Amino acid sequence: MPFIPHTEDDIREMLAAIGVAGIEQLFDEIPPGLKIEALANVPAALGEMEIQRLMRERAALDAGHLNFIGAGAYEHHIPAAVWEISTRGEFYSAYTPYQAEASQGTLQLIYEYQSMMAALTGLDVSNASLYDGASAMGEAALMAVRANRGSKSGRILVPATVNPVYRRVAESIAGNQGLSFETVPYCADSGTTLPAALRRWDDEDVTALVIQQPNFFGGYEDVAALTDWARAKGTLVIAVVNPTSLALLTPPGQWGEGGADIACGEGQPLGVPLSSGGPYFGFLACRSALVRQMPGRIVGRTVDLDGRDGFALTLQAREQHIRRSKATSNICTNQGLLVTAATIYMSLLGAEGLGRVAAACVRNTAELVGQLVSIEGVRRAFAGSFFHESVLQLDRPVGPLLQALAERGILGGYDLSNDYPELGYALLVCATETRTATDIETYFQALNDVLRQARVA
Amino acid sequence: MSNIPADLKYARTHEWLRMEADGTVTVGISDHAQDALGDLVFVETPEAGRSVKAGEACAVVESVKAASDVYSPIDGEVIEGNAALADQPELLNTDPYGAGWIMKIRPAGPESPALLDAKAYAATLED
Numbered sequence: 265m266p267f268i269p270h271t272e273d274d275i276r277e278m279l280a281a282i283g284v285a286g287i288e289q290l291f292d293e294i295p296p297g298l299k300i301e302a303l304a305n306v307p308a309a310l311g312e313m314e315i316q317r318l319m320r321e322r323a324a325l326d327a328g329h330l331n332f333i334g335a336g337a338y339e340h341h342i343p344a345a346v347w348e349i350s351t352r353g354e355f356y357s358a359y360t361p362y363q364a365e366a367s368q369g370t371l372q373l374i375y376e377y378q379s380m381m382a383a384l385t386g387l388d389v390s391n392a393s394l395y396d397g398a399s400a401m402g403e404a405a406l407m408a409v410r411a412n413r414g415s416k417s418g419r420i421l422v423p424a425t426v427n428p429v430y431r432r433v434a435e436s437i438a439g440n441q442g443l444s445f446e447t448v449p450y451c452a453d454s455g456t457t458l459p460a461a462l463r464r465w466d467d468e469d470v471t472a473l474v475i476q477q478p479n480f481f482g483g484y485e486d487v488a489a490l491t492d493w494a495r496a497k498g499t500l501v502i503a504v505v506n507p508t509s510l511a512l513l514t515p516p517g518q519w520g521e522g523g524a525d526i527a528c529g530e531g532q533p534l535g536v537p538l539s540s541g542g543p544y545f546g547f548l549a550c551r552s553a554l555v556r557q558m559p560g561r562i563v564g565r566t567v568d569l570d571g572r573d574g575f576a577l578t579l580q581a582r583e584q585h586i587r588r589s590k591a592t593s594n595i596c597t598n599q600g601l602l603v604t605a606a607t608i609y610m611s612l613l614g615a616e617g618l619g620r621v622a623a624a625c626v627r628n629t630a631e632l633v634g635q636l637v638s639i640e641g642v643r644r645a646f647a648g649s650f651f652h653e654s655v656l657q658l659d660r661p662v663g664p665l666l667q668a669l670a671e672r673g674i675l676g677g678y679d680l681s682n683d684y685p686e687l688g689y690a691l692l693v694c695a696t697e698t699r700t701a702t703d704i705e706t707y708f709q710a711l712n713d714v715l716r717q718a719r720v721a
Numbered sequence: 722m723s724n725i726p727a728d729l730k731y732a733r734t735h736e737w738l739r740m741e742a743d744g745t746v747t748v749g750i751s752d753h754a755q756d757a758l759g760d761l762v763f764v765e766t767p768e769a770g771r772s773v774k775a776g777e778a779c780a781v782v783e784s785v786k787a788a789s790d791v792y793s794p795i796d797g798e799v800i801e802g803n804a805a806l807a808d809q810p811e812l813l814n815t816d817p818y819g820a821g822w823i824m825k826i827r828p829a830g831p832e833s834p835a836l837l838d839a840k841a842y843a844a845t846l847e848d
Contacts, residue, residue: 413768556763556783581762581788590790 326540328673330703332632334653334694335480335678336397336427337541338533340508340621341698342605343612346535350605360392360561360597364577371575374563374597377607381547384510385503385527386517388552391560393545393603394595397530398430400546401474401504402437403559403593404528407550408472408500409443410592411525411557415498417469423448423457425479426504428683443471452686455481455646455655459489470497475524476504477513481692482629482653483646484513491520503527507534507547508625509651511618517551526550535609536602545599545606556582559593624697625652628704632695635708641715645690652696655680658689660718666691668714674707723753723846726818730832731842732794737818738836741825745800749822750782750791750813753846758784761810766802767824773799775833780823782813795833797826 270278275287284290310318331339349355354369361367374392381390394400405420420438422431422445435445446465451458456479473494477485487503494501503516503524516524532544550558556579564578584591597603613621629652636642641659658665662679669676677693684690695704725731730738735754739747755761763783773779778790779799802824806812813821837845 556765581783581786586786587788590788 322540326538329670329675330673330699330706331538331675332693332695332699332707333675333678334482334696335692336429336530337538337544338506338508338652338694338696339538339698340533340535340696342535342537342609345612346605346608349608350601355604356601358598358601360577360600365574368575370600371563371577373604373607374561374600375565375575376611377603378563380607380610381507381549384507384515385505385547385549386515386523387527387549388517389555389558389562390547390549391558391562391595392597393531393599394528394548394560395599396542396544396546397504397528397532398427398433398546399437400528400530400548401426401430401502402434403546403595404502404526404548405434405438405443405445405472405474406441407526407548407554407557407559407592408502409438409441411554412471412498412500415469415471417471418443419468419470420445420472420474420502421448421462421465421470421499422446422474423450423461423476423479423485424684425450425455425457425481425483425485426474426476427480430476430504450479453646454648455479455483456485456648457490459486459493462490462493466497470494470499472500472502472525474502474504475519477516478506478509478651478653481646481655482650482694483648484651487514487516487524488520491522491524495520495522500525503529505529506651507531508618508622511615511622512626513651516549523551525554531599531602531606534606536605543599543602545602555579557592558582560595561597621697622652625695628652628695628697628699629654629693631701632693632699632704632707635704636693636711639708639712639715641719642711645687653692653694655687656691656693657687658691658715660689660715662689662691665711665714665718668717669707669710672710672714674710676707676711723751723756724818725751725753725839725843727839729818730794730836730838732792732836733842733845734792734794736791736794738794744827746795746797746826746828747822748791748794748824748826749817751842752817755814755817755821758782758787758789760785761813764803764806764810764813764823766804766806767799769799769801771799772829773797773826775835782823783810791823793826794836795826795828796830797828799824800827801825 360370378390409418424447448461475490477487479485491501501524516527528548531547562579563575566574566576568574582592584594633654643657645655645657666676677691680690680692735751737749737751761784765781767779773793775795777793779793780791782789803822
């Protein structure tokens, strides 16, 4: 499809046709106080040669390490076919074209993606994706406030065991829109949210409760009890889930007696490389009763005049090109390319393959943690089982140890001391299916050496 | 020519009002409005107990081509939304002045002088 920019003449002609003097006038409704003249912190433009070099240098900084960091983004094996197919000309665009129905292949792919995500989450409907897991949680909170008409408070309960980045992003997106996020403390022994911790809100109006499973520490929340507490008082449940884990764990739609209302999360584990933190994509699914409050696009399956199967954008009346400032969000299909990769990834692995990946992650992380805690000065922070991450407590500050490990080519985990100072010298470690027994042994030896040297020093 | 019953009051934004014997006011959208929207697929009615101001958006009517706000024509408190519309939004198309009513409001204060009678409303449609 050719991209034809309009010329100065075209622009003048279009403005004249609608009787507007200049393009600026089209943005009149934005109060002047909100406009900035220039982007002061954006560096000067670089030419193609310079930018290629910069990107190569940056990419090299990421390469060659043995990675044991999770904390929201996970290094999984990506079958070669995923990006070979995704980057074919037929797929290689983030966008659904205008007059989307002309591009049936793109719509069918999104429809297949939605169907897979609905199946994984155990919910009725999935949208065509959002920006990333963190913004998906912010959108889910806004959606819950629109959908829960019995609640007036706009209060969203968010356990401290939810990814701290997600909590900050949700606050940025929704904090100025009449929502308030209140933190639910976790149990110091289990590293999970105890249902008893919710009691102080028993008699309060709560719009929604967020539950992350597995939680940020890698542990398992009692999702049934937390969900039942919320549903009994008319509070909506927002599940934040890891898609890989859903191959093994109870899907949000089946949590407790009634299930979660909304499920969201980060889609990166499904065939998207780490690539320094993005681009990734967010997913969002819900029960059908809430679909009109769901942000983003939805592709539906239909029949044409001759009765042949076809695909069409549906429920567009909620979207910004029709509903303007009252749209459910300004999200369209920006992450479509990542969704393409994820759909191909899921198709190649199937339910059984994804289950094998998840099981290998659990096994490897259990092995890793088992070895590391045999080192003097290393112990588990919390009791209980875990998925593919776990928190270790060390006997000295984590930062210098990670630095020493990095010098040995190992990314040793995520330092929790900034986000959770109460945990002391705490490190979140992860071993996906890509870590071999040798990799784990290498990490064990390196941490053992680094700690011993630190002790002598 | 759309149907504009003479016994109702109208807002310029195409809502109609019927003053009931019990002092409440029933509100819907006009035949002209339903015709302009086309086949309705969803109606979001306000919850009972909500206080509304004249001109405040308090319901949404969604057709296959657009979603539009319905504005309260008066100050007052919503006492009922039409629950039948949840399963049968098409009632708004088939019977806009009867079974397709949207909400009942208990008025607070005097009627707004901005409301139109049938003749004045018909005149706005001719512009």
